[in-house]
Amino acid sequence: MTAFGLASIVKPAITEVLPFKNEKDKSCSQATSIASGLTELAATAAIFIPLNKRIDKASKVLEKSSGTFFSNNIKGTEHFKSLTNRGTRLLVLIPLNIARTKLIKPILKKVFEKKEESKKRKLDKWA
Numbered sequence: 001m002t003a004f005g006l007a008s009i010v011k012p013a014i015t016e017v018l019p020f021k022n023e024k025d026k027s028c029s030q031a032t033s034i035a036s037g038l039t040e041l042a043a044t045a046a047i048f049i050p051l052n053k054r055i056d057k058a059s060k061v062l063e064k065s066s067g068t069f070f071s072n073n074i075k076g077t078e079h080f081k082s083l084t085n086r087g088t089r090l091l092v093l094i095p096l097n098i099a100r101t102k103l104i105k106p107i108l109k110k111v112f113e114k115k116e117e118s119k120k121r122k123l124d125k126w127a
Helices: 001-016 021-064 074-126
Strands: none
Touching: 001 021, 021 074
């Protein structure tokens, strides 16, 4: 949840304050941060939390089994957990980045075009 908050809220807020030469670059940077936070949150909730629970159960079973490399080998089961988790991250990396890239355009349309419209209305009001 912390990564989601940092990527989706704090980073775009900081980007809003920083000077950019091009306003479109600023919007794209903010949309990319929001998309990154959303995809990481979805992947964590849908894939990694349930997977980590299963990996923990599997490592306990492996540790209790007899006649294997993992039997009564805490270091071995820790390596199993680590490698399984990293392998899954590698497998999910490309689809996750594709989803992140696909989200940028809708976020730009929904969030930042409305922002531009409200700025134009304010300027028209004062003109």
